[in-house]
Amino acid sequence: MTSSNISELSDIYTLDVPDMDIWPKAEKILTARVSSGDIYVDWEDGRVSRFQALWLREQCPCIQCHSEITRETLFDITDLSIDVQAKICVLDADGYLIVQWDQDGHESRYHPGWLRANCYDDWARTGRETGKPTWDKDFEIPAFEAGGVLEDDDQLYDWLVALDRYGLTRLYNASTDTGTVEKVANRIGQIRPSNFGSIFEVVSRPDANSNAYLSVELPLHMDLPTRETPPGLQFLHCIVNDAEGGESLFADAFHVAKFLKQTAPEVYEIVTTVDYPFRNRALDCDYRTAGPLIRLDADGHPVESRINTFLTAPITHLPHDQLKKALEARHHLMRLVKEDRFRVQFKLRPGEIVAFDNRRALHARTEFFPNTGNRLLEGCYLDRDDLHSALNMQARRKRCEAIRKSEAT
Amino acid sequence: MTSSNISELSDIYTLDVPDMDIWPKAEKILTARVSSGDIYVDWEDGRVSRFQALWLREQCPCIQCHSEITRETLFDITDLSIDVQAKICVLDADGYLIVQWDQDGHESRYHPGWLRANCYDDWARTGRETGKPTWDKDFEIPAFEAGGVLEDDDQLYDWLVALDRYGLTRLYNASTDTGTVEKVANRIGQIRPSNFGSIFEVVSRPDANSNAYLSVELPLHMDLPTRETPPGLQFLHCIVNDAEGGESLFADAFHVAKFLKQTAPEVYEIVTTVDYPFRNRALDCDYRTAGPLIRLDADGHPVESRINTFLTAPITHLPHDQLKKALEARHHLMRLVKEDRFRVQFKLRPGEIVAFDNRRALHARTEFFPNTGNRLLEGCYLDRDDLHSALNMQARRKRCEAIRKSEAT
Structure with a gap:
């Protein structure tokens, strides 16, 4: 505001x-x-x-x-x-x-x-x-004009509603200047800093402290599964993307969960109740946590996924038989997540920003080849708290305007 | 590090x-x-x-x-x-x-x-x-010399262990300069900003956007119950405290929970399972969430309280009979929290810092009288994630030193 x-x-x-x-x-x-x-x-x-x-x-x-x-x-x-x-x-x-x-x-x-x-x-x-609709490979990602979102509160509101509802949106026609992602994020609230800083640059580099900063393929995952409450929102702003490869993929973990519940309820039971441990790798910090791969609310609806296969930590709290079942259940879920039917794939263009719910819309990147060109994204995180507060404030503004209007007539 | x-x-x-x-x-x-x-x-x-x-x-x-x-x-x-x-x-x-x-x-x-x-x-x-011991009115709050914690890693480690274990510690002999609390917090990790800023001044002021910034009595509470994951740590640094009143009180919500479980299991069942709504009051943000007053882990141990009586929002998701029981259960718990047997009380002196687990050690303040003198605290929040990471890193350092030592002999 x-x-x-x-x-x-x-x-x-x-x-x-x-x-x-x-x-x-x-x-x-x-x-x-x-x-x-x-x-x-x-x-x-x-x-x-x-x-x-x-x-x-x-x-x-x-x-x-x-x-x-x-x-x-x-x-x-x-x-x-x-x-x-x-x-x-x-x-x-x-x-x-x-x-x-x-x-x-x-x-x-x-x-x-x-x-x-x-x-x-x-x-x-x-x-x-109100239930939220889930999506698969045929999803047309809701797209908004970056300038409109930055300058007009009604367009901001429409974008926030889509972001909250689907957990995946695109902004187009943004500037390719660095700092743009921060301006967009500040329309919602405070950026959540992490051990990667407030604004992080996704670029291949020799001193990488995350696989994201290598050029390897990244499987579908969320960021910071190692935190008690991982960031609710992630923004990635494409500044340059002319290297070969490096396409973006997204899958709706809540849609996969729905499918899993129908097709393998015994696996669903395990991945929604067993605490799977995660741990980051760094020389200067050591974040660890554990949680179900799909967390349900009191009514049994998925509210959060915790899916990442490169920051897992060994399970050490279960006896052998339960441990084996937990590993098998994770395998089952991860095979499902990889299926084509769930994933949308596209190549980010300079001046595009993808904004998504980091705890719902899993993201991936195909391998890219730094010797064929450059690839630079700027990214940041926010909490779901801030998305919801911004939505509430915009809804309040709209009520306020409606009241003024009705009083004026 | x-x-x-x-x-x-x-x-x-x-x-x-x-x-x-x-x-x-x-x-x-x-x-x-x-x-x-x-x-x-x-x-x-x-x-x-x-x-x-x-x-x-x-x-x-x-x-x-x-x-x-x-x-x-x-x-x-x-x-x-x-x-x-x-x-x-x-x-x-x-x-x-x-x-x-x-x-x-x-x-x-x-x-x-x-x-x-x-x-x-x-x-x-x-x-x-490892279970964590809980405490009542006879608790002697573990105290550490601020300079030692700032300069010596072993003293830092001892403080962090106590903070993690008891959720309430004091630092003494700190400077009364503003900015001190930030230096201490940075020994653990990044400060978590909120709508009150990164560092907040607790002082009576006319444009208060929180009861904390009035001079009224504050009942035992936690801060930011309106967030999905409220801050895990809160630090309050006393700079001036010569007004009449303004004593500090603390109670261990996990100890109260243990007592409640023994004395009124049916109430315990409700406050650990019903989602109670909270909402902040502000002209520029609107944070809301809901959660049990005591949250248990998979093994039934309390891991978080969400207790605050001045930022509650009306329950609107329960039918009448359940709603009445939920209100009665909260009453029961809040009456218990107020009992003398659970609370430690003292007056913070200039140069003291109280560091506590905001989701466990409830804090309160008696009314103070701005016409009798001044009262100024500086405070900030961190996440539990950062406390645990700092503890893990210190433990790694100690293992490293032990290995070097054994290799040298």
Whole structure:
């Protein structure tokens, strides 16, 4: 966000909600009532929201409960009774929900737009669930004009949505100046430094501290599997690429996982639960970690892959029979990953930037031949946190603009 | 590591192992034999190690298998047969294990020290398991002289061991110059920047973007619970602290977790499995995540807490009955965290640095009164990755020195 965006938001920002977000008042409450201490809200569109009393009490936006400067919570949550109940609830003239609590007579006032955005009844929770589509060799990588992304917030938003959704995007018509990748990354957030620096140059060199800096073929992999949380985003900006070879390949680990689950559930079980160890090689640092090759969330959806075959460390925490099964399962998965049906392949052109989710879109490079020409990429990492924060901020900006527009008419 | 340390290591570093570590040759193999394709090693001390064939084949340190420049794996692991077997194994004149493989006749040579350090038989795995002690109000915080840690690698190592083990340490006799905390942090690794910058000043200010920058009491909490992986380390350097109040408190979330598990297992089950949402408040960024209040590893040991009561976000993913139980369980845990029996309390003096595991040692501050004096701390974050890498490098240095010493005698 530029500083002008920020001041636009502070302009419209109020103390009506327990955070610093902005919500439309378009959602209208018809009636509100108390039942067994919980609060029921009837919306104009016929939906009903039930708010559990303690849940709603904790979210009271008043300046005794949430700092008017930071909007962070000021009270001690354990000072509230877990059995707190609403005594009275009514609507005020602006359509806000007013609740008086039995415990201490405290009165809270809730913004209807905030209530609607945060309610959690079955219909609301279901509406919010969104699966991400996965892709294979026929994927047309979403492409965006670099200048538009750099200068226009709406184009930035569209790019971020695609990056979050597919984990693989291309930017075209970028400058071939060094430093370009940093400018693009800064549209999202802070670059995450590593032992390879903030901005790294992918070029063949004699003192390589990574296979990436040799000219050898790199199999499909992610970077920094040796870190507890590997970088969520990786950007590679092509500056020169006229050597023979050096084509780029990508595969969607989440798509491979889906296929594996269907075709070999017993292998899927192992690669999603066994901790496989990884370790970097260097004279000045020694990063190690272990994790499943595919990590699932509480609902069983893949959220992260940890796939890299040149930074593995020996498994030393399993007994023999489990160890053998773990090695076999990794073999099975890695053979699958290599299959043509999963991979898109192309040669990066100067002025192109490929931006991808390092924990989902595996990348590879065919061998290149330094004696036939040059190949130079500039790259950097960011965290998923920063992608999501940037997306949230752009969504906030769009809500802000919509509210202004509706107020102007 | 300073550059002189690094060159010391490259001096002794060889291509005998599939990484860049250093191992003593003191461990002597008496005999080696093949059985059902796996390799059995009889050690001088009577121990026996069994190495699964594929496991050992993957670790072949030769320069066809592992780059002589990067030591990263060069072959495609799926080109190895999962049924690869050892055909012959013998010891060479230097006591190394030589294995010839049936698949392609490839010959591998293994360093005995590396084999011993990485073997995984029941006796070896058991020997490696180390639990970390937890602490309560009677904890004497391990204290180290700041100058020693800055200048002497052995004192650095001792400090890092304590920091990793207890998650809470103090440094004394540090300078009160600004910039000191950065120097200390750089003994471990790269500072992790956040939306509060690389180095943050904890001081009461009117434009606060965190409750930390007000003068209010801060309840026991961790920083940045809003990030997928919150910083593993936090350092706070006391420069001035002559205002009334502003005492520091710490509690070991892993100790509280242990107590909770014994006294209320049903609550423990909820706080270790339900994802609780967190969200920061700011006009320029919007970080959100969700996770259990206590996260367990595969063996059921606490590895991370996510405890903060002023950056919570409303739970919107659970149905009513589960939501109520989740709120009640959090209440239960937070009441426990506040109990005197768990907390150490003291007032930081100028020239003191408190260094702690932000995901384990919860910290708090009593209210202070800016009209009675000044209070200024400088702080920064690092990742656990960097602590562990620094510890691994120091351990490597110590092995290196021991080998030199034994070779000199």
